[in-house]
Amino acid sequence: MTIAFSVNGKDVNIAAEADTPLLWVLRDDLGMTGTKFGCGIAACGACSVHVDGALMRSCSVPVSEIAGKAVTTIEGLKRADGTLNRVQQAWIDAQVPQCGYCQSGQIMAAVALIEQVGTPTDAQIDDAMTNICRCGTYPRIRTAILAATQGAGAVALAADQGEA
Amino acid sequence: MADNPNPDLDVPGIKGPETADPVQKPKKKGFKRRIFLIGSALLVGGGVFGVWWTDSSAKSRAKSLASDEGEHLFNTWVKIAEDDTVTVFSPHIDFGQGSHTALGQMLADELDAAWDKVRIEQAPADLAFANVALGKGFLPSMIGETLAGLLPDAVVGILARSMPLQITGGSSAVRFTGEVGMRNVGAAVRMALIAEAADRLGVPASELTAADSKVTHAATGRSLRYGELAAGAAGRSLSGDPVLKTREQWTLIGKPIARRDIPAKVDGSAVYGIDFALPDMRVATIAAAPVRGGKLEAVDGSPALAVKGVEKVVKLDDAVIVVAKGYWPAAKGLAALSPQFSDGGHSAMSTPAIYAAQDKLRSGGKPDNEGGEGDVDAAFKAGGAKLIKAQYRVPFLHHAMMEPFALTAHFKDGTLTIWGGLQDPLSARAKAAKAAGIDVDKVVFNPMIMGGGFGRRFPDIVQIIDQVAVLAKQVPYPVKLVWSREEELRHGTYRPQSSAALSASLVDGKITGWRTDYVQSGNAEGEVPFIYAIPATSRRHFAYQSNQIDGPWRSVNATQIGFYTESFMDELAAAAGADPYQFRRKHLPEGSRHLAALDMVAKRAGWGTPLPQGTGRGIAIVESFGTIVAEVIEAGVKEDGSPRVLKAFAVVDCGTTVNPLNAEAQIAGGLIMGLSSAIGEQVTLDQGAVVESNFADYPILKLADAPPVVDVHFIESGAKTGGIGEPGLPPASPALANALAAAMGRRIRTLPVLTQAKA
Numbered sequence: 039m040t041i042a043f044s045v046n047g048k049d050v051n052i053a054a055e056a057d058t059p060l061l062w063v064l065r066d067d068l069g070m071t072g073t074k075f076g077c078g079i080a081a082c083g084a085c086s087v088h089v090d091g092a093l094m095r096s097c098s099v100p101v102s103e104i105a106g107k108a109v110t111t112i113e114g115l116k117r118a119d120g121t122l123n124r125v126q127q128a129w130i131d132a133q134v135p136q137c138g139y140c141q142s143g144q145i146m147a148a149v150a151l152i153e154q155v156g157t158p159t160d161a162q163i164d165d166a167m168t169n170i171c172r173c174g175t176y177p178r179i180r181t182a183i184l185a186a187t188q189g190a191g192a193v194a195l196a197a198d199q200g201e202a
Numbered sequence: 203m204a205d206n207p208n209p210d211l212d213v214p215g216i217k218g219p220e221t222a223d224p225v226q227k228p229k230k231k232g233f234k235r236r237i238f239l240i241g242s243a244l245l246v247g248g249g250v251f252g253v254w255w256t257d258s259s260a261k262s263r264a265k266s267l268a269s270d271e272g273e274h275l276f277n278t279w280v281k282i283a284e285d286d287t288v289t290v291f292s293p294h295i296d297f298g299q300g301s302h303t304a305l306g307q308m309l310a311d312e313l314d315a316a317w318d319k320v321r322i323e324q325a326p327a328d329l330a331f332a333n334v335a336l337g338k339g340f341l342p343s344m345i346g347e348t349l350a351g352l353l354p355d356a357v358v359g360i361l362a363r364s365m366p367l368q369i370t371g372g373s374s375a376v377r378f379t380g381e382v383g384m385r386n387v388g389a390a391v392r393m394a395l396i397a398e399a400a401d402r403l404g405v406p407a408s409e410l411t412a413a414d415s416k417v418t419h420a421a422t423g424r425s426l427r428y429g430e431l432a433a434g435a436a437g438r439s440l441s442g443d444p445v446l447k448t449r450e451q452w453t454l455i456g457k458p459i460a461r462r463d464i465p466a467k468v469d470g471s472a473v474y475g476i477d478f479a480l481p482d483m484r485v486a487t488i489a490a491a492p493v494r495g496g497k498l499e500a501v502d503g504s505p506a507l508a509v510k511g512v513e514k515v516v517k518l519d520d521a522v523i524v525v526a527k528g529y530w531p532a533a534k535g536l537a538a539l540s541p542q543f544s545d546g547g548h549s550a551m552s553t554p555a556i557y558a559a560q561d562k563l564r565s566g567g568k569p570d571n572e573g574g575e576g577d578v579d580a581a582f583k584a585g586g587a588k589l590i591k592a593q594y595r596v597p598f599l600h601h602a603m604m605e606p607f608a609l610t611a612h613f614k615d616g617t618l619t620i621w622g623g624l625q626d627p628l629s630a631r632a633k634a635a636k637a638a639g640i641d642v643d644k645v646v647f648n649p650m651i652m653g654g655g656f657g658r659r660f661p662d663i664v665q666i667i668d669q670v671a672v673l674a675k676q677v678p679y680p681v682k683l684v685w686s687r688e689e690e691l692r693h694g695t696y697r698p699q700s701s702a703a704l705s706a707s708l709v710d711g712k713i714t715g716w717r718t719d720y721v722q723s724g725n726a727e728g729e730v731p732f733i734y735a736i737p738a739t740s741r742r743h744f745a746y747q748s749n750q751i752d753g754p755w756r757s758v759n760a761t762q763i764g765f766y767t768e769s770f771m772d773e774l775a776a777a778a779g780a781d782p783y784q785f786r787r788k789h790l791p792e793g794s795r796h797l798a799a800l801d802m803v804a805k806r807a808g809w810g811t812p813l814p815q816g817t818g819r820g821i822a823i824v825e826s827f828g829t830i831v832a833e834v835i836e837a838g839v840k841e842d843g844s845p846r847v848l849k850a851f852a853v854v855d856c857g858t859t860v861n862p863l864n865a866e867a868q869i870a871g872g873l874i875m876g877l878s879s880a881i882g883e884q885v886t887l888d889q890g891a892v893v894e895s896n897f898a899d900y901p902i903l904k905l906a907d908a909p910p911v912v913d914v915h916f917i918e919s920g921a922k923t924g925g926i927g928e929p930g931l932p933p934a935s936p937a938l939a940n941a942l943a944a945a946m947g948r949r950i951r952t953l954p955v956l957t958q959a960k961a
Contacts, residue, residue, distance in 0.1 A: 055510055058530045066485065066528035071477035072470020074653070075529070076604050077687040081897035084604060112470035122469065129468040133460060133863055136871055137298030138467030139474060139604040139653025164906035170897060172604050172654050173298050174874030176908040178867065 046114025083169030136173035312388030327627030389444035458863035495546030506535030548890035576738030581715025597884035605653020611674035623652030695753025726759035760826035768936030807834035818944025829924030869930035876934025878903030
């Protein structure tokens with residue numbers, strides 16, 4: 039079947055089996071690999087995207103359910119002028135990623151949380167940020183979310199940021 | 203150290219999965235890690251000690267692989283372009299540990315290169331970049347320089363044969379490659395640039411200074427850029443050893459510099475191995491025999507071929523592969539199959555059976571390795587000695603690297619090209635060649651970014667290399683083989699299931715004798731130092747091998763040995779009626795680095811200050827990979843009985859901290875991974891097969907359950923540089939168990955905690 043929806047503001051028409059998870063349409067059909075495969079059972083959150091503004095784990099959403107909807111992925115977070123979303127910038131400022139594989143999903147989850155509640159409390163961060171990070175970057179994820187929303191808590195960098 | 207040189211060592215003998223012998227195959231394992239350390243150390247042989255190249259063919263090949271017009275390759279470590287760009291080639295892969303940036307800092311500092319003109323690249327997976335001959339030639343001096351006391355003589359011969367490696371592991375990048383390689387190379391290239399400038403300016407080298415990618419003659423105000431000097435300098439041979447900077451002269455080492463790889467990891471643009479794609483590429487996925495050692499007996503491929511998008515079903519000796527137009531149809535096709543596998547005779551293998559076999563071996567068997575000093579039996583029998591005993595158990599652990607295994611391969615015109623992420627690109631190449639039955643020269647391996655590894659990606663134990671090599675030879679198109687999470691969890695190369703019986707004698711509140719009898723596949727002696735000053739100690743290793751493949755898991759044997767030792771220290775403190783911190787103090791030498799770290803962590807954690815009802819503090823200290831880490835965990839118990847970690851403190855003495863910003867992240871991440879494993883993680887076996895299947899039944903600690911802040915403090919002792927990727931992990935599990943004992947008055951001796959709490 040052919041399914042029409044939009045990804046990062048761009049209309050797409052995909053010929054796919056109805057049960058194909060959105061994740062694999064993004065990765066294999068559209069070549070958008072910023073959204074990651076981690077577990078396939080919606081347990082880890084590496085595949086998190088926004089569908090009509092709501093956070094979803096794309097490995098467990100059949101593409102047929104996306105028809106007519108607007109999908110935002112990590113590749114679509116930048117502003118129109120190409121600068122980073124404030125959450126992405128906070129992620130760099132706090133030097134969050136280690137292996138980095140889960141961070142697309144972490145950032146999508148953080149953006150959804152901030153869009154929903156504005157300035158999240160620690161308890162709201164605890165409740166909302168349920169994605170797995172094996173490298174254990176959780177303290178810096180918390181720092182980055184607080185920095186993006188309160189302008190505080192960023193890890194100080196002595197050198198190098200944004201040069202060359 | 204190295205009490206047992208394991209005379210049967212043979213490096214190429216690290217067996218692949220298909221040949222793993224079942225049950226009770228002792229020895230052969232303890233050496234693996236040691237070789238990994240060595241591989242990294244030896245690679246630093248390339249280009250140091252005043253010699254650029256060993257032979258002209260290696261030089262021309264390296265140049266063709268790694269330098270373009272206007273770029274001048276000095277050796278396999280660094281090139282300088284005429285526009286002043288300095289490119290550092292890292293022989294280590296970076297899977298999140300940040301060593302690329304740290305290695306670049308070390309070379310650039312000694313080179314006096316402007317940091318904004320420095321790039322760091324992965325060295326090509328090519329023998330020219332392993333510098334085989336040079337490494338061999340300098341082996342004796344390398345051992346003298348960096349590995350004194352670490353190597354049994356028997357290993358030296360093996361080293362020479364194991365040269366063509368590009369291994370990353372053993373927290374070795376900075377402490378070996380960086381300290382011995384990067385710094386010396388940076389200093390040597392700086393010398394060459396100055397010598398070239400002296401000739402060009404007609405002044406003595408002693409009147410010249412280097413800074414900010416320029417050589418300046420202060421007296422006349424003339425200067426030449428590195429880019430202008432590179433062509434001439436790269437052709438020079440040096441006399442004399444490079445002179446390294448003193449600590450006070452460092453401008454980049456020790457500075458909290460932002461990692462270079464991070465921007466591409468926040469906008470989705472970083473391309474990991476699993477993201478790689480080629481035109482006409484197919485995607486495949488696989489199911490291997492559920493019981494390790496079992497074989498594929500029969501499979502009817504037609505249900506898979508009926509799935510739209512599926513193109514082919516391939517049978518391997520012990521697995522079935524479905525090839526399709528994308529991952530989803532491949533996975534659907536695989537799920538439609540009902541393959542029949544044998545159990546390889548391992549149907550009786552189970553978690554309880556393994557523990558029972560280990561208990562039997564420990565109580566009646568003869569140890570395979572022994573370490574320690576003094577007469578423990580005499581200490582135990584001495585008058586007035588109070589004897590304390592305890593037994594501990596730890597399960598198999600899954601690495602849970604977040605990127606599932608994926609390798610892309612294309613066999614075309616006799617050449618096999620592979621793309622993906624592994625901890626040793628060169629040995630990955632060799633393994634693929636062997637599996638495909640072709641010459642190693644006919645394999646090209648392209649290393650890619652890795653979504654974690656933690657020890658899982660050492661090629662010798664990575665089954666997917668063989669699988670994709672065999673698969674690629676059977677199809678005319680490029681093919682990406684992707685493992686599902688279930689496949690990885692059930693066919694991992696786990697941290698071994700292990701158990702131990704500890705005993706000690708106490709006299710007047712001091713330990714007079716200590717014995718650790720531990721059972722696991724490999725020997726941990728020589729890898730995890732026993733840090734306490736006790737008159738008589740004995741550590742006895744009993745080798746046991748299940749049907750699983752045990753692999754290095756972040757910090758390797760230090761995880762379980764650290765758990766045993768530091769849990770037991772608390773039990774002894776309790777038996778002596780002493781405070782656990784003060785009790786450890788009593789057994790650490792006055793003025794030692796260990797004592798300093800312990801005191802510092804106690805101070806930062808507010809040891810001894812009151813805590814709310816139901817919470818407790820636990821302390822632990824473990825030395826691993828040349829680094830001492832002391833940790834305090836503050837924890838309580840939730841209503842459901844599961845642990846709640848409130849605060850975490852770590853004090854680290856790694857000698858010198860090259861990049862504090864990254865080192866802090868490595869220690870905090872290691873601590874959290876250690877807590878995660880201690881709280882909920884275990885791989886169990888039933889009828890020879892792994893029971894757990896995915897993150898639903900293999901719980902990884904999440905943000906809400908991790909300490910909100912990990913207070914990490916570095917002691918800049920200036921001692922020999924230690925590792926940073928692994929040492930944060932081992933103290934975490936005993937510190938947690940000790941905190942829970944303090945909080946609830948119940949000692950946890952079997953991990954993970956969660957099954958205990960529910961039991």
